[in-house]
Structure formats: C-alpha cells, structure tokens
Amino acid sequence: MAAASLIKAPVGQNPARMGAGRSSAGGGVVRCSLQGAVVGGRAEWQSSCAVLSSKVAALGAASPHAAAPSFVNGHVAPLVPEQPAAAAEDGGAVLDLVPVSRGGGAPKTLPQPLRISDLSPAPMHGSQLRVAYQGVPGAYSEKAAGKAYPGCDAIPCDQFEVAFSAVELWIADRAVLPVENSLGGSIHRNYDLLLRHRLHIVGEVQLPVHHCLMALPGVRKECLTRVMSHPQALAQCEHTLTAMGLNVVREAFDDTAGAAEYVAANGLRDTAAIASSRAAELYGMEVLADGIQDDCGNVTRFVMLAREPIVPRTDRPFKTSIVFAHDKEGTSVLFKVLSAFAFRDITLTKIESRPHRHRPIRLVDDANVGTAKHFEYMFYVDFQASLAEPRAQNALAEVQEYTSFLRVLGSYPMDMTPMTAGSSSTVTSDDSSST
Numbered sequence: 151m152a153a154a155s156l157i158k159a160p161v162g163q164n165p166a167r168m169g170a171g172r173s174s175a176g177g178g179v180v181r182c183s184l185q186g187a188v189v190g191g192r193a194e195w196q197s198s199c200a201v202l203s204s205k206v207a208a209l210g211a212a213s214p215h216a217a218a219p220s221f222v223n224g225h226v227a228p229l230v231p232e233q234p235a236a237a238a239e240d241g242g243a244v245l246d247l248v249p250v251s252r253g254g255g256a257p258k259t260l261p262q263p264l265r266i267s268d269l270s271p272a273p274m275h276g277s278q279l280r281v282a283y284q285g286v287p288g289a290y291s292e293k294a295a296g297k298a299y300p301g302c303d304a305i306p307c308d309q310f311e312v313a314f315s316a317v318e319l320w321i322a323d324r325a326v327l328p329v330e331n332s333l334g335g336s337i338h339r340n341y342d343l344l345l346r347h348r349l350h351i352v353g354e355v356q357l358p359v360h361h362c363l364m365a366l367p368g369v370r371k372e373c374l375t376r377v378m379s380h381p382q383a384l385a386q387c388e389h390t391l392t393a394m395g396l397n398v399v400r401e402a403f404d405d406t407a408g409a410a411e412y413v414a415a416n417g418l419r420d421t422a423a424i425a426s427s428r429a430a431e432l433y434g435m436e437v438l439a440d441g442i443q444d445d446c447g448n449v450t451r452f453v454m455l456a457r458e459p460i461v462p463r464t465d466r467p468f469k470t471s472i473v474f475a476h477d478k479e480g481t482s483v484l485f486k487v488l489s490a491f492a493f494r495d496i497t498l499t500k501i502e503s504r505p506h507r508h509r510p511i512r513l514v515d516d517a518n519v520g521t522a523k524h525f526e527y528m529f530y531v532d533f534q535a536s537l538a539e540p541r542a543q544n545a546l547a548e549v550q551e552y553t554s555f556l557r558v559l560g561s562y563p564m565d566m567t568p569m570t571a572g573s574s575s576t577v578t579s580d581d582s583s584s585t
C-alpha cells in the first residue's frame with residue numbers, strides 16, 4: 151500500500167476513544183535517517199519517504215510472495231517460509247523512526263505512539279525485530295509483544311489500524327494485536343481489520359491480564375468520581391468496581407496505560423485508572439487495589455501478524471483461522487460448512503460473525519407478505535488443525551464449494567503454555583526464532 155493512499159484512506163477510529171483526550175497533541179519532530187542523512191522537519195522527512203514509498207510498492211508487487219494465500223474461488227496459494235525482516239537490503243536505506251515526546255504527560259524517554267500521519271515505509275532497518283502494538287508503554291499489548299517476541303523492539307501505535315499499516319509499510323516487522331478476552335469477548339475492530347488488510351496470522355499469545363486500580367499518590371478511594379480505562383478493561387472489572395462501592399463514572403480511553411498516563415499528566419485527583427502495575431510504575435501512580443478483574447483467570451488472546459505466512463507443520467498443535475461468506479439463501483450453508491469440519495473430527499475453537507461490509511443487507515421480496523431484510527455476515531472460524539494436514543485441506547476444499555468467499559488468515563502454532571494463576575504465557579510462533 152502506498153503511503154499516499156494510506157493517509158487519504160478513511161481511518162476507522164478506535165471505538166475506545168470516547169470523550170477522553172490525551173494531554174499531548176499535534177505532531178512532534180520526527181527524526182529519520184535516510185541513507186545516513188538526518189532529516190529534520192516533518193515535510194522534508196515525508197517527501198524523502200515518498201521516494202521509498204514507491205520503491206516499497208514496487209518491491210511488494212515484484213515479490214512472488216506478496217499476495218496472501220487465498221481460497222477465493224481458486225486454490226490455496228503455496229505457503230512460503232518467513233523472509234527475514236531485513237531482507238530488502240538492496241536499497242541500502244535506513245529509516246529510523248524516533249518520535250519524540252509530544253509534550254504533556256509521559257516522561258520524555260518513553261516512546262510515543264505512532265499516529266497515522268507518522269507512517270511512511272522503512273524498507274530496511276537494523277536486525278532487531280520491530281513489533282507494533284496498540285497503546286502506550288505499560289499497555290498489556292506491549293507485554294504481549296514481549297512475550298511473543300522476547301527482546302523485540304516494541305513500537306507503540308495509537309490505533310490498531312496504524313499497527314497493521316506499520317507492518318505493511320515495513321516500519322515494523324510484526325504486529326501483536328488482541329482479538330478476544332475471556333471475560334470481555336471479541337475485539338471486533340481487529341476482526342474487521344484482519345479482512346481489510348493482507349497480513350497473515352503467524353502465531354498467538356494468551357496473556358493473563360491482572361488489573362490494578364490506580365490514582366495519583368495520596369488520593370483516597372473515597373475522593374474518586376471517575377475511573378478511566380480501555381473499554382475491555384472496564385468490562386473485565388465491572389462487578390468488582392461495583393462491589394468496591396465506588397461512586398464513579400466509567401470513562402473509556404484508548405488503552406489502559408494511556409488512561410494512567412492521562413490521569414498523571416493532568417494531575418487529576420478525582421480520577422482513577424485501571425491498568426497494569428507496570429503502567430503504575432511508569433506514570434508514577436499509586437496502586438489502590440490489585441487484581442480487580444472479575445475473574446482471576448482473566449486472559450486476553452493476541453495474534454501475531456506478519457507480511458508473510460509461515461510454513462504450517464504437523465509436529466505440534468496448530469490452529470488455522472479462516473473467514474468466509476456465502477451468497478445463498480437459507481441457513482443450511484452454515485450447517486454444511488461446520489459439518490465439513492465435524493465429519494473430519496476437527497475441533498472448532500472460535501466462531502465470530504461480523505457484518506458483511508460490501509453487502510450488509512439482502513432484500514427478499516415476497517409480493518404477498520412484503521420485503522424481508524436479511525443481514526449478511528462474514529464468518530470467522532478458528533479450527534484446531536494445521537493447513538499441512540490433508541483433513542484440513544479437504545475440509546477447506548469442501549467449504550469452498552459452499553461459500554462465495556473464503557480466505558485463510560493463517561495457520562500457526564497454538565499457545566500451549568500451561569496456565570497457572572498469575573503466570574504469563576510465552577511464545578507460540580514458528581517464526582519466533584527470527585528474533
């Protein structure tokens with residue numbers, strides 16, 4: 151995707167931002183080194199990057215692996231091994247994105263989130279894996295990125311979509327994004343973005359999420375009138391907050407750590423945040439209550455995304471994620487699709503439906519009784535098998551017969567780390583060795 155089209159494209163807002171604003175605003179100076187030269191101003195930087203943009207687009211088009219493996223009325227494209235992230239060395243260009251503090255709260259040493267306006271392609275960089283996540287330092291997503299790719303360079307992004315684009319534009323090598331939580335359910339925005347972008351799921355990480363209620367030092371619980379956090383975090387602590395007898399309004403924020411940063415930066419003595427203990431440390435907040443999630447086994451599942459798929463294997467448990475739609479009337483299509491897995495003893499681990507963006511409603515006219523308005527859906531299914539297994543290939547071949555659209559989002563190792571109370575899981579990606 152060219153940078154120009156990215157910037158012009160309507161960018162879906164993170165639904166989390168509801169009324170709460172960051173203390174920091176406006177673009178900061180971005181330093182970018184292009185073939186050794188340090189570029190100062192944003193305009194100069196962007197025009198330099200425009201050159202790289204067309205080059206990256208050309209590289210992408212020339213790559214035999216550029217397209218996602220697809221089942222759209224055809225066969226599955228051969229899956230290819232991961233390419234090392236620093237493979238595009240021919241240009242010899244180096245683009246170091248070093249967003250500096252945009253003013254306001256966070257200490258200047260902390261990286262600031264990428265914004266859509268910061269994005270320009272970086273075709274080559276150092277050997278350390280750069281992993282995009284949504285949020286600011288201290289967010290659970292940052293922790294998930296570290297679990298997925300130990301020792302990685304975690305790049306904060308202010309929206310999910312920015313993390314997708316950062317990988318597509320080679321600014322990051324991977325993205326680690328939440329897709330579901332054991333209490334709060336699916337993170338629908340990322341399901342929609344998985345379809346809109348062409349990245350591949352190359353792994354999953356399940357992260358135990360342990361929330362703290364925090365406020366500025368010295369603030370007592372009785373003084374609180376408001377609590378801010380990511381909507382998922384608010385949902386995960388709903389009953390505990392009520393049981394604590396706090397008389398507070400709940401306000402949604404982009405991410406948990408961002409809420410802590412906001413309260414700290416604005417000196418809000420009537421507001422608490424729900425975030426991780428690391429966020430409390432980073433932003434100088436005091437923990438008023440620890441472990442306030444409604445269930446001690448609260449877990450968020452993240453997917454690891456890359457430009458290239460990994461080679462599916464059969465020597466360890468794999469999961470495959472697909473999305474499909476059908477244009478036939480009636481409910482039996484869904485039954486047939488699911489039976490293609492059931493007859494082969496393939497366990498489904500997740501089903502999600504989302505509105506069909508291109509055809510959300512189908513009208514069925516019956517002269518006698520009027521017009522029925524059927525909602526149309528995209529169905530996302532995760533099943534427990536590797537794409538390298540004949541039974542999975544046969545199931546997909548059968549599914550293809552019943553559907554008008556079918557895409558494999560990825561076939562990747564399952565997170566099999568044991569869950570013990572308070573423990574955190576580790577990596578499950580074939581490509582983690584590339585870190």
Ligand SMILES: O=C(O)C(=O)C[C@]1(C(=O)O)C=C[C@@H](O)C=C1
Pocket residue numbers: 284285288289290291292328331337359380382383404405406407450
């Ligand atoms: O806000 C954060 O800290 C995040 O990383 C996001 C997020 C999510 O989107 O679900 C991740 C894990 C928790 O479930 C709460 C919030």
